[in-house]
Amino acid sequence: MAGAAVRLTTLAEELLGAPFPVRVRAWDGSEAGPPAGGPVLVVRHRRALRRLLWRPGELGLARAWVAGELDVDGDLYTLLGRLAGTLWDREPDAPAVHPLRDPGTRAAARELLRLGGPLPPPPPPPEESRRRSGPLHTRRRDRAAVSHHYDVGNAFYELVLGPSMVYSCAYWDAPDGTLEDAQRDKLDLVCRKLALRPDDRLLDVGCGWGSMALHAARAYGARVTGVTLSREQAAYARKRIAEEGLTDRVEIRVQDYRDVRDGPYEAISSVGMAEHVGEVRFGEYARQLHSLLAPGGRLLNHQIARRPEPDESGYRLDDFIDRYVFPDGELLPLGRTVAGLEDAGFEVRDVEAIREHYARTLRAWVANLESSWAAAVRATTPGRARVWRLYMAACALAFERNRIGVNQILAVRPLPTGPSGLPPRTRTWTADGSA
Template structure:
């Protein structure tokens, strides 16, 4: 403690790596401060443990650890919707990597004792190298564990965040002032129109979540729909929803790996938010499997988060440890190429990036308005993680760090007939 106060202050260390200044007010337990005094957003590093988190895991992971554990306090924004802070940090805060000598000076000035890593918060998943006990990356057992980490948090919690549609994928806003529920209905209907669903057809929805697409296809189009998910909680909720809506004769959701679907000759397949969990190396087998399950002339609609480029890189530490373990993103060009190489003919694709920013804004608003109930359901630290995650992702889509692409492909028949009209029929 003495060395922190007399050699270099925490605020001095922070401004040394952020030479353009801070867009918010920062204070620390050693009494130091930086940033505009009149900023409505205030970040306070309250404990030495928080400093140790930041120093031993530079970047977003250390900050998140301190925030989740309560060592980093933030005021001026709601913990369920810290969008204003995320915009400041991602748009206005610029860090510079210190030189080795500067880094040594900072660490020495703050105290060597802070280089002992504190235990990570219980909400944090294991690092990738320690997940081998769950199996190889994207093996069936490890995929199941990753899905359980994120999707089996609590169905009640997801109801608070997602709203009545219980849909955890990008909505499609027919107008800028449409509600989240209207936009989610439009998304499902756009998928159905692109697939040209008709009464009596058979739809397979892989990674079906809480069964939103399955129920929409059955209810609105008279389609016999099968959905599969690796989340037992999702499957249970979806099955009850199917019963409530009286759709048992048309709709079914199974707790099942999509690779274990034995039925074939589906008229259409929808994959809405699954590709992010597949693993780029597994794209050839993924698309080959889906092609094999379609009848000639059948259509695939692949809806997935993408990069704005086709250079592979892992997700950030925060997303990997707290949100989507083993998740992988790549550009739409790579996805289209893999679908084509598997034998699909790609007929249409579109980017819905702005729609996902609006969707995330809706989820953040839901979490903020149901904050007390959400905290009671999953605990304050987990609820804070979700507030941070939704707000940060919203800024990511606004900044074009991430995109959302729908890719429509067909399985040609033996005569290379795509069973496709000369012009698209699904409208906007």
């Protein structure tokens, strides 16, 4: 009788209508597929097949991966790239039909179901976000979403992010620079674009673990207010600030950006936060930040962007990221973000696309996680560590393949008489704000 791997690949090819792109090793030790030498998809437990048939596609695969029922032997990026080319990158010709209901795939799906064993589909791994209800992006729902993503243990994030504790795209100014160099250069680039001067009031929206606030206060003499919805982040940031003796210059609040009322500020940095705002609230977000700036005040909005869809009504964040990583997160096309800022009264002065920088950043984070795997599992859970490994590796490929991008948008609240308040400049972004 053929081993499980042969039966798996044969049935998968019938379902996909194409050769299965990677070698498979099944729970009985058998292997099948392309010649040995490349990455191997390891099916550790037949229960994974039930998950895949219960939720065909990305979510079923992700649940099996998070549960440890699927694994990879070899390079994860290569395996994901090959699977993406077969499973996700093809253009859909018609609405998806469940394999058990499609006459062309019903027989293969039933055989796969039998191969998966008698158990019903198991519950999702506990790392999956709990069911959400009510309107999107209310204060309560946003707090829960942020907590799911960020309150998984500061020790875990220290292992992944490294000493900088910056969880956004680095800026690789030097080809041989380290992650720490690149994150320091990103923070400094933001400060220079904002033309920060001593004693300027800076509002850091979504301040994370305090790295931007610390850099702006330490290197530029700014007076910084940082806001976050994560209590774990806030506690960590306050400890760092106290250790550096900067409590007189930096205040960290657990506060929704919508509740900030103590403007005006000379500058606002929003780095990797607007993805949590949602399209329905983006206009409110832009108007709130505009209202908090003094005339001539500057905003640096650093935000991941998706590509425009032909049918925008059908767009949604993919199931894996929405369930496991960023609940309720939404990506907007760059044009829509710029339009939203302009509608709020901003003048957009500069847009810099840096997606290749994010791909490299993500690969560095994955390398950190993999090199500290045992400690990362102890710091959180095996499932959570597997979520982050899959998520970051898949996102690195998405940036490399131009599926998504990331942009720094510099905008200003113009002076009443019309001038922007910014000097003409080139991309040198000198410390004093001049060209």
